Amino acid sequence: MLLMQDAVLWVKKHSKIFKNIFLMAVVVIVARELLSIGKTISMEQLKESFKEIAPYKMGIMALVGILAVLPMTGYDFILNKMLNLDHKLGYIIETSWLVNTINNLAGFGGLVSIGLRSEFYTKDREGKEVLGALSKILLFLEAGLSLFGLISFFMVLTDKASPFVQQYWPWLIGGGLYFPVVYLVTFLKKKGILGGLTPKYRLALTATSFLEWLGVVVTFCVIGWLMGIEVSLWDLVPLFIASSIIGIVSMIPGALGSFDVMMILGLTSLGVPRADVVVWLLFFRLFYYLVPFVIGLVLFFKNIWSQVNDRYSGIPRNLTLEVFHKVEVFLMYFSGIMIVLLATIPQGFTEIQWLKSLNIFHYHLVAQFPNIILGFSLLIMGRGIAAQVKRAYFPTIFLLVVAIVYTIFFSSSIFASVVLGIILIMIIFSRSELYREQLVYSWQWMTVDGLIIGALAILYVTIGVYNSPVFPHHHRGPQLSFMVFPSERLWLFGLLGIFVIAFFMLLFLRYLEGKKQEIGTDLDEARILHILETYGGNITSQLAFLGDKSIYIYNDGADDTVFLQFVTYNNKCVVMGDPSGKESDFKAALEQFINEADVWCYQAIFYECDAKSVTVLHELGYDFIKMGEEAYVDLENFTTSGKKMKGTRAVINKISREGYRFDVLQPPFDAATMASLKEISDSWLKGRKEKGFSMGFFSESYLQRGPIAVVFNQEDEIVSFANLMPTYSKDVGTIDLMRHHSEKAPSGCMDFLFINLFDYLKEAGVRYFDLGMAPLANVGHSRKSFTQERIANLVYEFGSHFYSFQGLREYKEKYASKWVPRYTLYHRDSWIAYVMIAILLVDNQSVTISEKRGKMS
Missing domain, CATH: 3.40.630.30 (Gcn5-related N-acetyltransferase (GNAT))
Structure with missing residues (x-):
């Protein structure tokens, strides 16, 4: 007895070491599983398969695979109820997704999922209580597979199943008996590890497991159907369930090997070409295992990222969102320019190597008009996103969705769809970066957009002139062959597109401008005099009474203490001199003025300031130059x-x-x-x-x-x-x-x-x-x-x-x-x-x- 107690104490004392060993083992198993899957995947075969199957079908496969994982979150909702925890919905889903996708890869009959859940939940409840609840969940993890085993057993008894599939009846009946036994044991046992489950929890666990395996079966069947493979469900479902039971009994991670061998043998015996079966299994691994696992990793790193972000006062998040914003703006401009160039000099993308290497789009020339519209639209929307205007969010999301759909149907480039999808995701995640209430189109932005859009439009017109019948074509050199355009009619369609997009650009800019809100107020002599007489002024304070400048007054919550005087020109709020009033409030007043100006898309410029203002404003992100001497x-x-x-x-x-x-x-x-x-x-x-x-x-x-x-x-x-x-x-x-x-x-x-x-x-x-x-x-x-x-x-x-x-x-x-x-x-x-x-x-x-x-x- 003493030896047993000592052993228990020793285990408790070194529990952290055992946890770390377990987590390291899971990492090794998952890494090994990923390598194993990688070895079974031929990249050349994958590329060929992607070319043969329409992109939208790939999208459906990925969507079905993701939806198939969702029922497994039911285990964690039940666990939270059993332990009387009050975790938020987002935390439960993220944790469950990570645990289940790792378990799908690691296998071992669900033991990995139990170990991971204990790691997540033991910090909220005592380990004994958590392990008791997890042991009950473990019993029901394969209940759904067992039910499908019984269903499949009755399916093979009919004449609709082929003789080859009928030979698997022992495995089906063997796996099918698991659920009745487990249900009976948990019903009879009122206490202990195997007992104490209420009818409500037994039913919920059974339903969750059944939906989990229904998702697995549906995913595999839908992938085969989208590939155009015809196999009777009376053969396919029993074969799949029997292979899954054999894989789980083998305890091989992810059932990799035994499951695949059984499916290859079974489906080839049913008349499906071996190459198609391999691709079928490859897509199943990709969309049911890898894609959800990648999402799980994203959720995992998001969780880690939140902890790091909280530890460092939100600085990492702000820096990341800023980088996201710059990258998404670059990608939008790059995509827009490339699409317009592809519509302008299509020949150049086959003859000029550096253009060919940059091209991620492969649109057909019949789409000349939409290409021009789409390319310039991306540039225009890019300005709204670059200017960080709230109003640009939904129009940009809509345009990117249209662009992705258009790319899927009119392009052979999966990479282009992925790039546009990345832009869409980055904009969604960095929506908080769009904080400005309106657009004030600055000279700086006009210059950038004018150079890009103007150069593309001029190039397009030049191409049309060059290809005109009246142009002296005998002067063409081989170096200008990329300027040859397929037909004058296509060029005219594109030119019409430029006029359409120019009109749309004016409308969109007007939409972004909104009501054109200004900051500051007219001169209020009483308030200005109160500040000057109470807190003092400077050599430029009196200029406020000229009435030719806007006034910005800062209130500390109890009294007006500081004012600035400025003139608005384009998007520049040019402030005259130093702030006037209470010196201790200068920094707060300047920061508030700068932030309010920024929200309304204005940039503050401070003219003829002293060294004290330089120190304050430099801390607020301002550079300075010497303008002279007083x-x-x-x-x-x-x-x-x-x-x-x-x-x-x-x-x-x-x-x-x-x-x-x-x-x-x-x-x-x-x-x-x-x-x-x-x-x-x-x-x-x-x-x-x-x-x-x-x-x-x-x-x-x-x-x-x-x-x-x-x-x-x-x-x-x-x-x-x-x-x-x-x-x-x-x-x-x-x-x-x-x-x-x-x-x-x-x-x-x-x-x-x-x-x-x-x-x-x-x-x-x-x-x-x-x-x-x-x-x-x-x-x-x-x-x-x-x-x-x-x-x-x-x-x-x-x-x-x-x-x-x-x-x-x-x-x-x-x-x-x-x-x-x-x-x-x-x-x-x-x-x-x-x-x-x-x-x-x-x-x-x-x-x-x-x-x-x-x-x-």
């Missing part, structure tokens, strides 16, 4: 003495002697003052239109919001002015509009105003004066500069007629105490050239006083 005057240490300011001193003194004086006017301003300022502004503009965005324009409501520095002449007329911009900070002061009368203002009036303004702000306790940015100051000139900065330099050089960059830099240099770099930040997926063009257009766009919203086209 000139700061240290008011405490500024002086006009010294050789550097000699010329400026002379000008200032001259203007003062002539009777000009400086003053700062406080709002509100009367109509006469506004009229004088308007006259000066119009004189300074000389007919030019006002610009907005990063600079102010003449607006009475805007100028009424702060003090205005002015210069009076001898007759007390205002000849020059500059409005002081409230920065809601004592550290920095700045101005916006600085304008002088083209005829009445003296030369050097700007310097006179600046010098006096410096003194005024210094007395007000302001530390620095911001002279504004010198665009492209020290940007992109070095050979070591970033490529993006050199491109930016080229774009701005192209637009230099808008602004004198070098002159502005030189003027501010004489006052600046320090230069502070300013940056433009853009998403990493953006093309820098288009980013710079958008900024250039936005920053130089003419505005009108009545403009209320930051929207340009």
Whole structure:
């Protein structure tokens, strides 16, 4: 007794080792079984068989094989009921599928399935309780086969069965007696391993086993029927059941060997050619064993993947979905291009080797019109998927299903159907990657699609011209023989297809665009003032009151704390300057703005930001380039003495002697003052239109919001002015509009105003004066500069007629105490050239006083 107890304790202590040994044994058995099946499968024979049987029949075989495995999940539903477990439906099906498909391969009379189930369920219940329930299930695993044995026994007793099959009656009656014995034993035994089963569980296990073997029999029969082999069911079913019983009794994994030998001998004796029997068995192995097993492996790795994904905070899943999305977009574009090329230069796919090696499609030329439609449709749908628009999901699924069906019926390439099927599966699994609510067709996407679709359309038209009867064909060289098209009529059908698809493309893009939702709101002065007065602002905050930009306000749940101002151009939301408001909420506000813009298919660009914003936005996936430097005057240490300011001193003194004086006017301003300022502004503009965005324009409501520095002449007329911009900070002061009368203002009036303004702000306790940015100051000139900065330099050089960059830099240099770099930040997926063009257009766009919203086209 003591030895027995010690043995039990030793086994419990080393239970993990035994479990690992068991699992390793299962892996070895399954691997050996797969190798054995592999040896019985001739790839050449498989290829020939695939060519002879229509693809849709293959699909039916695979579907029937998969459906045949489903009844086996009943064992696990019953087990969960017996153990009072509450596993989710998905977990039960996945676990059951994996266990049953491995058991089908491994065999050993169901012992492998019992061992695997114990591994899955012992963590939820005590091992003794689980093993007790599993032992009862084990008894009923072959109940269905036994019932079929009895049915088959009565079938061979009739005159409809052949004499050859009738000789198997001992095996059928022997296997058929198993079920009555098991049922009787479990009925009589009320306790123990073999007892304790309620009538409900006995009936459920019997029905599950019967349906399992019904699925096996139906799968084998359907495969033979689809192959066109005619064998009487009165012979086929008894032969199959007898061979299965012999295989199970032999305990050979998967009954491989004994079952196959019996079936080959039996079916050849019934008049079926041996080659057909081998292919029949091959398809049975493939669609009942291997295909479900592969699905089981997928479910297994999905389970493992979920554990790994949870352990690493969802990062693996996100990376995988991102890769899936990129691959599916590539495959859609690749498939679309190849189908169009195949319809355009069919001869090229037989004469040009690299085209031939890339071709996975083998459509017939009679399908010219559908080929053009299908190819271009894949490209158009590919744009919707690439743009990650929700609305593209169902149309793309529908198109891929049509493409797969079309490929099956009009192509001899199984590989093409598989590729399209993979695209379909990847899109279904990565549906969460389609999160955008609308499509805003960006210049970047227009360029890519225009180049691809345009090149294909031009090539197609060129082929038609080349094959036209009026074309001088005697100039054809052998190198252009691939451009020969079968007939002018087919080409015209294809051209009609291009016009049809162009119309469809416009409709589909319009469908993806939806109602064209914009982000941000119009200016709400009360909310903006609340943020600025409560949390502070910066040198660009006051520009919001121009009303030419959209406003995005961030609320922390209790109060409005941050706002951004921006203009939308194409799919670019160009944000002016740094966020304004509560600095601790800047990151949250920027992240929320970027995410909301992204959902509505916009890309945020941040223009003239400081180093703090660069740090925050870089963490949010943004690249940056230096856009220039901002000139700061240290008011405490500024002086006009010294050789550097000699010329400026002379000008200032001259203007003062002539009777000009400086003053700062406080709002509100009367109509006469506004009229004088308007006259000066119009004189300074000389007919030019006002610009907005990063600079102010003449607006009475805007100028009424702060003090205005002015210069009076001898007759007390205002000849020059500059409005002081409230920065809601004592550290920095700045101005916006600085304008002088083209005829009445003296030369050097700007310097006179600046010098006096410096003194005024210094007395007000302001530390620095911001002279504004010198665009492209020290940007992109070095050979070591970033490529993006050199491109930016080229774009701005192209637009230099808008602004004198070098002159502005030189003027501010004489006052600046320090230069502070300013940056433009853009998403990493953006093309820098288009980013710079958008900024250039936005920053130089003419505005009108009545403009209320930051929207340009």
